[in-house]
Amino acid sequence: MRRALVRLLRASHLDAESFASGEAFLRSVDDHAPDCLVLDLQMAGLTGRDVQRQLAIRQLHFPVIVITAHDEPTMREQCLADGAVDYLRKPLRGDVLLRSIETAVRAHLVRSEDGTKVR
Numbered sequence: 223m224r225r226a227l228v229r230l231l232r233a234s235h236l237d238a239e240s241f242a243s244g245e246a247f248l249r250s251v252d253d254h255a256p257d258c259l260v261l262d263l264q265m266a267g268l269t270g271r272d273v274q275r276q277l278a279i280r281q282l283h284f285p286v287i288v289i290t291a292h293d294e295p296t297m298r299e300q301c302l303a304d305g306a307v308d309y310l311r312k313p314l315r316g317d318v319l320l321r322s323i324e325t326a327v328r329a330h331l332v333r334s335e336d337g338t339k340v341r
Contacts, residue, residue, distance in 0.1 A: 244268030263290040285326035
């Protein structure tokens with residue numbers, strides 16, 4: 223799934239990087255924060271929720287889009303309450319994911335430029 227997402231994003235002329243685990247991403251994020259993070263809830267090691275919590279603890283604020291194959295209404299609510307900008311169920315439609323990324327990045331840039339606190 224991760225490789226397919228990277229191919230989709232790169233084919234759409236987006237600079238995409240993938241990580242084998244939540245831990246690997248968290249090790250890299252202090253050096254270069256992404257414009258947007260597509261975060262799977264079910265991962266080996268740290269879960270997507272664990273990564274989302276770590277980002278909040280570190281006060282790192284950029285758009286997070288959560289994806290999952292195991293949709294649970296309470297999990298959706300928790301992810302969105304914790305700052306995720308979207309919550310998408312697998313199987314993903316490429317056009318829906320791309321539109322979500324574009325909307326999230328655009329909104330984040332607008333908030334950053336107008337001085338609104340970015341969460």
